[in-house]
Amino acid sequence: MDYFAQQLINGLVLGSIYGLIAIGYTMVYGIVGMINFAHGDIFMIGGFIALISFLVLVSLGLTAIPVILLIVLLVSMAITALYGWTIERIAYRPLRHSFRLAPMLSAIGMSFVLTNFSQVSQGARVKPVPPIITGGYTLHEGAEGFAVQLSNIQILVVLATIVVLALFTWLVSRTRLGRDMRACEQDQTMAALLGVDVDRTISMTFVIGAALAAVAGMMYLLYYGLVDFFMGFVAGIKAFTAAVLGGIGSLPGAMLGGLAIGLIETFWSAYFSVEYKDVAAFSILIVVLIFMPTGLLGRPEVEKV
Template structure:
């Protein structure tokens, strides 16, 4: 029971990070029907931006308040990553929007390789470490032989994920930008005829998705304390898996899928073999899609005639 509770906490923490990245996938796919395969590397760029900003603030400027540092790092990472994603959309995706379906995918894979290699050259291939952030823990349960703990950084990750999920659900459902996004999702040509600036809406969607990936990057760095130029691929693939599992196009589904992937990984690692945790996650995805092709919370695709 003790191990179960600890892995439940660990799984929800990891799944929250996957869920934040998955929201970016599902927002872009919902509007333009394209999987942004560079999104995982945008997350990695956000993580490195957070690392550099953190070191500059603490070593050069000497700021000692960890919450002030995290707040500044979060703003810097979101702004820079949003700018990068905006440039990617303008340069690599927008010119190919009316092309055949494989062209944007090939362009996205190319941008993924470009970002990964750029960071490798700029920062080097080795792991970059960060001093421990919020190392204190709360003992949730102590049976004498095993103590179940909840770290402050785990609380931070889960709270931030819940707040951002609600905030972006409200943005999509209650704001003018959200109405424009939903109109573009249903029919981009008709939305343009009704006065919606489709290009601006898509660009803002890329920026918002990248900002969420940057938040996930900051939380990832806070949780693990280390980052590598290759860290965009595996979390990106798992976040995409989470978006598909939850129902791509659904914001709650993206977070639900992320939580499920995180829980599957941690429980499999604890009770079975850690080497096969990825196999277990992808197997659950395959089984789910056999019986629920639209995902857990996705809507069945309606063919337009």
């Protein structure tokens, strides 16, 4: 039972990271109707920016960890949001009214551009970082000597996810930008006729999604202690799977799907074979979509004629 509890904690932490990335996928799809395949690479860029910011602050003599983490988070979100805005402006907006596959092909191309840019600029080797947040708590110690541990970094990841989701929920439900986003999701033409700046709203959607990916990238760096140029592809595919599993276009579904993928991976690795953890996650996705084509919380699209 102790081993199960430990894997449950690990799975929830991993799922929180996947959920933050998945929200970016489902936001863009809900408003624009396209899959931003470059979003995983935005997550990777956020991890690299967090690493570089951390090294710069340490080299300047700053030693207060809370201050460093706050500055790194803000810098990562700001620069990554700029990446998101630029990508939307250059790669997606000119193709928005083109044939349906054009934005998707552009997104795939942009993914390769970001991956290779990071490989050339940062090198192909894994970039490790020493543990920044250490310590933790022993929740329970069994008779066989196995202890259920909850580390401080795991607490930080979960708390950061909760805070970010609370702020994002408030933004979507209580602000004018959130109302504009919901209006564009329902009908962009009607929203434009009612005075909504559709281009600005879509750009802000990419900006917010990129900022959330930056938070996930920083949490990944702190939790695993490394970044590399290819991590965006793997995490992006899994986060996209999480968004589809939860119901593409549903924000709660994206978070639920992320937690589900994280738990499936963790428990499969713990009780079966770590080599086939991805197979297990994708197999569960296939089974769910066979019986629930719109995902766990997705709603079927109804076309009005």
